[in-house]
Amino acid sequence: MRAVLTWRDKVEQCVYDLAFKPDGTQLILAAGNRLLVYDTSDGTLLQPLKGHKDTVYCVAYAKDGKRFASGSADKSVIIWTSKLEGILKYTHNDSIQCVSYNPVTHQLASCSSSDIGLWSPEQKSVSKHKSSSKITCCSWTNDGQYLALGMFNGVVSIRNKNGEEKVKIERPGGSLSPIWSICWNPSREERNDILAVADWGQKLSFYQLSGKQIGKDRSLNFDPCCISYFTKGEYILLGGSDKQVSLFTKDGVRLGAVGEQTSWVWTCKVKPDSNYVVVGCQDGTISFYQLIFSTVHGLYKDRYAYRDSMTDVIVQHLITEQKVRIKCKELVKKIAIYKNRLAIQLPEKILIYELCSEDLLDMRYRVKEKIARKFECNLLVVCADHIILCQERRLQCLSFSGVKEREWQMESLIRYIKVIGGPPGREGLLVGLKNGQILKIFVDNLFAIVLLKQATAVRCLDMSASRNKLAVVDENDMCLVYDIHTKELLFQEPNANSVAWNTQCEDMLCFSGGGYLNIKASTFPVHQQKLQGFVVGYNGSKIFCLHVFSMSAVEVPQSAPMYQYLDRKMFREAYQIACLGVTDTDWRELAMEALEGLEFETAKKAFTRLQDLRYLELINSIEEETLKCCLPVHHDHASQPSQTRPGGLGVLGAWGSSGLGSTPHPNHADVSLEGYVRKPL
Template identity: 65%
Template sequence: MRAILTWMDKVHDRDKVEQCVYDLAFKPDGTQLIVAAGIRVMVYDTSDGTLIQPLKGHKDTVYCVAYAKDGKRFASGSADKSVIIWTSKLEGILKYTDEHNDILAVADWGQKLSFYQLSGKQIGKDRSLNFDPCCVSFFSKGEYIVMGGSDKQVSLYTKDGIRLGPIGEQNSWVWSCKVKPESNYVVVGCQDGTIALYQLIFSTIHGLYKDRYAYRGSMTDVIVQHLITEQKVRIKCRELVKKIAIYKNRLAIQLPEKILIYELYSDDSTDMHYRVKEKICKKFECSLLVVCSQHIILCHILKIFVDNPFAITLLKQVTSVRCLDMSASRNKLAVVDEHNTCLVYDIRTKELLFQEPNANSVAWNTQCEDMLCFSGSGYLNIKASNFPVHQQKLQGFVVGYNGSKIFCLHVYSMSAVEVPQSAPMYQYLEKKMFKEAYQIACLGVTDNDWRDLAMEALEGQDFETAKKAFIRVRDLRYLELINSIEERKKRGETNNDLFLADVFAYQGKFHEAAKLYKKTGNDSCALNMYTDLRMFEYAKDFLGSGDPKDTKMLITKQADWAKNINEPKSAAAMYLSAGEHMKAIEIIGDHGWVDMLIDLARKLDKAEREPLSRCAFFFKKLEHHGYAAETYMKMGDLKSLVVLHVDTHHWDEAFELVEKHPEFKDYVYVPYAQWLAENDRFEEAQKGLN
C-alpha cells in the first residue's frame, strides 16, 4: 500500500498563529470539505484544496462540524455555547445558544448563602443571611433568587446573593417557596399550614434629562442610555436601587442607606463616562428624587426652591395626582389625576386652562412653552396651546418631550420617537399666529411646511417671519420681494394693500393682484403686470379713459409679442395702430408686402421724413422704383430722386429734373458718361463729359 499527498494546507489566524483542527466533514457529494479550526469554519474545494470561504459567526473555538445527508445544510458547534446552521451557499440561517444555568445556589443553617459551579468550584464569597434558610429557588430565568426560613418571611435576592427586600411576611417559619414557571408569581408554604401566593410587580425606576435616560437594571444596576447615539453604560451599585435622578452632567442614585452622586468626566455632549463625586450616607424616604447642579431634592407634592427653606403649596386637587410636569418657563403645570384626566393650570392665577381625557402620563416640550404631549389608551396626543389635540398611535408612557423628539417608555424599553410638528404648526397658521407657528416649525417640519409657513406669513404681511422661513428654504426670489417691500416701507410707503398686491403677483394670483392694484389707485401697475404677462385682453380693462400713452404702450407691447411669436402681419398692424411707423415699416419691408407699404407711404405726412425715407429704401430694394420715386417726390427729396433715376438708368427723367434744377447736373452727367462708355458709346460719352 502507498499513499499519495493530493494537497495540504496550514490554518493560521490573523496573527499567523497555527490553529488546531478539531473536526472535519465532507459534503455528501464530496465536492467540499468543512473544517473546524480556531474560531472559524473553513470551507475547502476538495479537488485542489482551494479555500472557498472562511465563515465567521462564532466567538470561541469551533469544536465540531457536521453535514446533513441531503447536502442542503451543515452545522457547527463552538465553545461559545452556540450552534450555527449554514446553507450549502455558505449563509448562516439560524443560531442556537445553550442558555442553561449551571450555577448551584446553596443555603445552609450556618446562615450563609453560597454559589458553586457544577464542578464544585465556589463562585464569589459566602453571603451572610442572619436567619436559618429553609427553602431557596431561582426566579425569573435565574436573574433573582427567592428564599425563606426562620425569619418568617420570603425575600427576594439578586443572583449574586444581595438582598433586595421582602416579598411577604408570615406568622411562622417558611419551609417552602416555589416560583410559577414563566411568571412573576411566588407561592409560600409555612409551618402553621399557611399557603400564600404572591405576585411580584417590578416598578420602573428611571430618570430622564433631554436625551439622557437612566433606568434600573437587575434591581442593583443603573444603565444610562444616550437616546440619540444609542450608547449605554452600566453602573454596578451592588445594592437595591430605590430612586434615580439625572440632570445635565449629574446622576443621583438612591440606595437603601445612602445616595451616590455621579458626574460626567467631560463636557462632551456624547460622553458616557461617569465617576462618583459625592456620597451622602443617610437613609431617606421620598416619593421622588431630583438632582440639581449643587443639590438633591426629596419630593413631595410641593414646589421647592433650592435657595428657599420653605415649601410652597402650588395648588390642591380633589383627586390624587399620578403624574405631573411643569412647562419650560415654569408658568404652567400639567397634572394627570386618578381618573386619567390631564389638567393644565396657570401657576400664577391657579386657573384651570383646559383638561383632556384618557391620559396616563404627560410631558411639556422643553423647547416650546405652549406644547405638551400625553399618552393613554394606545395613543400619543400632542396639544399646542388651546388648539384641538393631534393624535397618533403609540404604545407606552410619555416621559419626555424635547423639540421634535418624544421619549416613550414601553414596558422596560425607552425609545425616542421623532414626531413631525406639522399638525400644530398648521393650527397656528389657521389663526394667523405666524410667530408662534415659526417657533413650532423650528422644532422640526418638512421643507413643504416651511414654504407654506412662509407664504402664509407673507400674505399676512408678517414680513419678518416670512423672511426667516424663506431663508430656511433658500428662496431668493421671494427674499428679494420682501427686501423690496422693506425698502419701500423705509421710504414711507404704508399702503398694505399695495404690498399684498405685489405678493399676489409673485404668487401667480394675478387677478387678485389686479383687484388690489385697482383698489389702491394703481391701475398702471395692473396694466404693466398684464402687459408683461402678454395677457392683453385683461390689460385693456385697465386702460379706460386714461393716458393715451398707456394705450400706445399696450398696443406696442402686444405687437412686440406678436412679432416674437412669428405673427408679423398682426404685429405690423398693431405697430401702425400704436403709431410705431418705423417698426411697422421694418416688418412690412422685410416681408415684401409692397401694397401695405405704399398705402402707408401715401398716408404718412410729408413731414415724417424718416419713415418715408425708409419706405423709399424698401421700394428700391424690392425694385418698385415708381413707388420709390413717388415717395421721394412727396418728401421733396429731389437729390434722392435724381440718384434713383440715375441708379435705374432712367436718363430722360433725370435730364428733365436737371433742366429744372441744374445744381444736380454733376449727379447725372458723370454717371451718364460712364454708362455710355460701358455700353461702347465712346463718342457720345466724350461729348457728355465735355
C-alpha cells in the first residue's frame, strides 16, 4: 500500500471534523467558527459558510445528498442544503459534540455534553433524551434501526431510533478510557452488524449489536481521535495523538501509515467508493491522499497465488478454478510460488509452505519452514530448497533455514526475475536489468551468465519451451525476440506491456498491450483480439491474463496461426498448432489440405481426431497400394484448381477403387485417384 499526496491546504484554525458529499465532489470542513467547502478534485476552496458563533466541532452529510448538518460550541445545530444555504437551526443546553444522519430515514442525531436530540424533516420539534455522561461520538447502523453513542465515561450506549437504550457496553478502565470514536462497518456482506470502538485506553475493539465482543482488544499505542471505514468495510482508518493516519484491516490488523503529519489528527474520512483519504489536523492542515494498493502475487504454470484483504493469501488453480485461502493474520508483503512450494513474506518472517501430496490437483498446503527474520526486498522468488531475495542490484540466495549461501551483485537495478526450472537445488534464474542486460543464474553457481545486452531497460522476460529463444519487453513497450545462441534479433513488435511463450509450442508467443491480446506464430503476422489486462502465462490454448486484481484463464482458439502454417503447406507445424485447440471445421480443413498435399501422416492424424473412418480407410488403401506396386509422381498441385468441396479437398484417389463403394459420404467431396503411374512389369 502506498499513499500519494493529491493536494494539501492549511487554514488558521484546528480542523475538528469533515464530511464528504455522497457523490464525492465536495468536502465540508469544520474549521474555527466556519464551514469550508472544497472541491475534492483539486483542493479549490469553493465557499466558506458562516452561521455559528463559536468553534464548529462536527459536520455530517445526509446519504441522499440533499442536506448536511453542523454542530458547534455555541450549542446550536444548523441544517444546510446541498446548495450551501442554511435552512434550519435548533439548540441544545450544551455544546454539540457530534452529529450523524440516519442512512435510511435521514433522521438527524445531534449529541451534546448532556443529551441527544433526534430531528427529521417530517417533524417540527426535536425530541431529546438525557445522557448520563458526555457524548463524544455517534454512529447509525446500516439499516438505520440503531444508534451507537460513545461516552466520556467509557460506556457505549446502543439505542433504537426512538432514543431508547437497548444495549450498554462498559469498556475496561471506565472513565480512564473515554470512548473517542466509534463506527459501524458499512459492509452489506457481514452477517452481523459490527461496531468498531476506539478509546483513550489506547485500544481498538469490535462488538456485535448484541454487545458481545468480537475477538480481543487491539493495542494502538496512541490516543485515537477518529475512526472511519472504507465504503465496502474492508479497511479502517485511525488517526490521533501519534500524528499520523494508520490503515487497519476490518479485523484490526495494522497495515501501515497513510501519511505522517506535524500535529494531532482529529479527523480522517474516506471519499465514497474510492481509495482517496482526507486528513484534518490540529494545526489546520488538510491533506488529501490517494491510496494505491499494489498487486502482490505469484504464478507458476496453472497455479496463481495472490494477496487478499492484505492479510490473506489465496491460491487458485486456473484450470479447475479451485481456491484455497491461507490466513496469515499479518500484512502479506511478498508472495512466490514454484512447483509444490509457496513462500509468503510477512513483516517479521517468511513462511515456506509445501503441498500435502504429489497430486497435481491437490490444493492443501502445510507449513514446511519458518524463517523468523525481517527482510527488506523488492522481489522474492522461491525454489525447491531456497528463497531468492532481490534488493536493488543485489540477489541473495538463502536456504529454508535462513542461512545465506550465495550473493550476486549486478551492474544495474534488477527489474525482472523468474525461475526457469532445473534440478532441485540447482534451478536457473532469468534476470533482467535496467541497463538492458539479461543474465542466467544458477542457484548453486556464483557466476552469472550474460545471455545478451540490449540498449533499452528490461520490463518483462520469458524464455521459450526449448530455451532457444528469448522474448523481452522493454521500457519503450517493444516486444523483442532473440535467438539465445546467435544473439540475433529475430523480430520485434510494438505496443507490448507483457509477454509469454506457449509452454507446449516452441514457436508461439503472446503479448498484451493497448487493450489487445496479440498471438504470434513463428515469424508470421500477429493475430489480434481485444483483451484488457496483462498476459502472464500461455499454456496450450489457455492464456492467463491479469486484469486489475483478477486473474482469468482465457480460452483462445488457435485457428488463425494454424491457417498461417497451412497457407504455406507446413502441414506438420499446422498439426502441432491444431493440437493446442481448434474447431472440428479447422481439423477437417487441415485433414483435407494435408490429403491434397499428399502429407498422408498428418492427414491420418487429423481424420483420426475427427473419427472419420471413410477417409482413414481411403488413405490406408492408397498407402497399401503404393507400397505394393505404385511409385508416386508429384505434380504441382498448388497450380491445379481445387474442386468445390466443404472442407477444401481438391484431388486424390478413385473412390470406387478404394474399397469404400461408389457412394461418397454426404459430408465428403468426390475424389479421384490421379498422380500415380503403375510401375511397368
